[in-house]
Amino acid sequence: MRKLISLGEALAILLRTARNFTVGVERVDFDASLGRVLAEDIRSPSDIPPFDRAAMDGFAVRGEDTFGASPENPVVLRKAGTAGGKEGEGRKEESSEESVSVQAGEYLPIQTGMRMPAGSNAVLMLEYARERSKGELEVFKPVPPGKNVSFKGEDIREGELLLKSGKILNAYDIGVLASISKTSVKVRKRVKVGIIATGDEIFDPKTQAKVEGKIADSNSFVLSALLSSAAEIAEPIRFGIVKDDLGEIKDAVSHALRRCDVLLLTGGSSVGERDFSEAVVKELGGEILFHGVAIRPGEPVGFGIVCEKPVFLLPGFPVATISAFELLVRPFLWEMLGVSYSSDSQTAEQTKRAWLHGRCVVTAVAARKIPSAVGRTDFVRVKLRKTEEGFFAAEPVRVSGSGILSSMTKSDGFVVVEDEKEGIAKGERVLVCLHSF
């Protein structure tokens, strides 16, 4: 049997290699950048809000003018811009927002979001005052200066770093870009990931009717969907199914490599005589960087460079392919895209591998013992249930082989048992990486 390397050694090779395959940059409209990897630092061109504005509907006043006001002893203020409070001065009132300032003893009606008139420093809420018809306001409650005002630069200050290069843009980031009128942004191009499924025993359920004695290919569809659901980082391209024939696989690989940035070859990566994938890499003048990693399932996974492009050799069994994808392919793609890690999370290696690679992680306690072996990393499917204390308990999904795709759909997520651990004890705390949706 071939010698296996550890997951850590494999990741070290992958992350080092990924740096030679940094993905290019393109410019897109800000409202089309959701889920993309930002490729520039975004700083604020100005203060936001750009001026002091009302945070409530009410009356712009000088807070100090209202001190001592009560329902019994209301303070009376005079409408600003009206000489003594005469009504009907439409023209002046219209333009009051821009030009009229609030002097001592004066007020102006104001609505949420509007600029505070010069001289005013607080908004008195509607219910604490009553406007008299002749341009006078009875104030029943004092309002301290600064109350109900959103100050200039309170949300964002000019020049402040808003979004860091390498961030995957979420809905709120789109909002920030809108709020600074940043109409287009630089993002990483999406990685074109080719997928070829190999095997005499499989057929394509998308294009072929059921074939007696053969198995429908599911791997290429799962890989394509995993690439589509992890933000907008990749563009999967399925190249269909190729028979277990060295020449045909070689042709398919050459063809695919002309159209994609990274290639995933599934199904031919077992230890048997039909394992053409390594032979294909060599015949095309490529180099194998590793073949065989101590992970379960997914052990036969390999990785090489062919025609100056990264090629993953993934095992044929469905869950083995998924395990190898999550533990090795996803971190590689993230590194190619230069996704940044937040500093706090960098301390936790497992969190970095999992959650930050596009997954959410839940803390749970193991509902049962999860056996593993030192020197091997296990990819364990678990179902979550709520415990009485409000925690989650993680129950491993019973399986009897790595072909069991239904173990994925029955599970809520997976636990990675790292190679220095001899299994997980019942009641031990684990991090569960949740499936998308």
Added chain:
Amino acid sequence: MRKLISLGEALAILLRTARNFTVGVERVDFDASLGRVLAEDIRSPSDIPPFDRAAMDGFAVRGEDTFGASPENPVVLRKAGTAGGKEGEGRKEESSEESVSVQAGEYLPIQTGMRMPAGSNAVLMLEYARERSKGELEVFKPVPPGKNVSFKGEDIREGELLLKSGKILNAYDIGVLASISKTSVKVRKRVKVGIIATGDEIFDPKTQAKVEGKIADSNSFVLSALLSSAAEIAEPIRFGIVKDDLGEIKDAVSHALRRCDVLLLTGGSSVGERDFSEAVVKELGGEILFHGVAIRPGEPVGFGIVCEKPVFLLPGFPVATISAFELLVRPFLWEMLGVSYSSDSQTAEQTKRAWLHGRCVVTAVAARKIPSAVGRTDFVRVKLRKTEEGFFAAEPVRVSGSGILSSMTKSDGFVVVEDEKEGIAKGERVLVCLHSF
């Protein structure tokens, strides 16, 4: 001030109303159904695998024939279908997989995924045997019957419920559909959600240059992105910005309601005099079902039915709009789509509201006291950091108003402080709903 209803009362009204607006069904290709809500039960048409097959490359044997084998005393087996083990019978060997059975004392080479020959019941691994040139196999280790075989129906049994109606389809579900050759599936149509932003003080950064003294609209872009990132459940349609004018808003609402299933009206839903949204609903012959909910931020949120379509009146401040969206709009949409809840999670009301509504939830401890008031539900943005014990600590992001959009981008998720709670104590356990990506 208007009377506020509790979040629970508002949700009860919403969920009851949503049942009258169940979304229609359409049929899509299985590989285009990622993130859609399944609208039929999927059962397996047959056993998977459809036959017993090899789970390893090696030799198909009858396990009992190998008992007692050792390197010192190898058991010798004869190749099936060869009369006494003569070589070169190419024709017979080619067809052996289909027609030749393994009798007592016989073996056949076999590769992973292939059908087990009749009579065989185990796969002997390559390294435990050596094939002699004359069609004989020396076996060095016994293999128990059943070893290294994937049995018929082991993954999925005929008629078994694979995917339940109401499930949001993930990557593995796509794989299951592929594996049973289910080429198309019934899913809920995507909800067309119209978005209108109102306000004299805002301009559209997508179509207008910066306007001095005005604020760029971000709400309609955030809402659109939130609707896009929560699986494939909605199709947001932005109808641009409308001035604070009753007639203009009325026209815009009538126009939008002809093109969408649900309408979100943002910006006009404050308590002040410019609050045209409720007036618009009434002038169009609609009905307000509630206006004002005890949530913070987002209190002015309202909901009504206009032209027989659901309309949400969302507050103008960015975080208030987001809070009202997450706490009220998202659960409403989920109910319209008939998304099913897993039975275990139904016990935890908060988990149901959050995680199951398209979000991932992390358990964390509060790093600081989070003040709240009984009778009010708080939407608190938090940043997560790892504690020394491997837990997450949730640190509330300091804010001074609901306009602070940057509090969303600086945070990792939000905590919902339910209305019966008088805040959260430092060190108390909380569930953090993570932002997407």
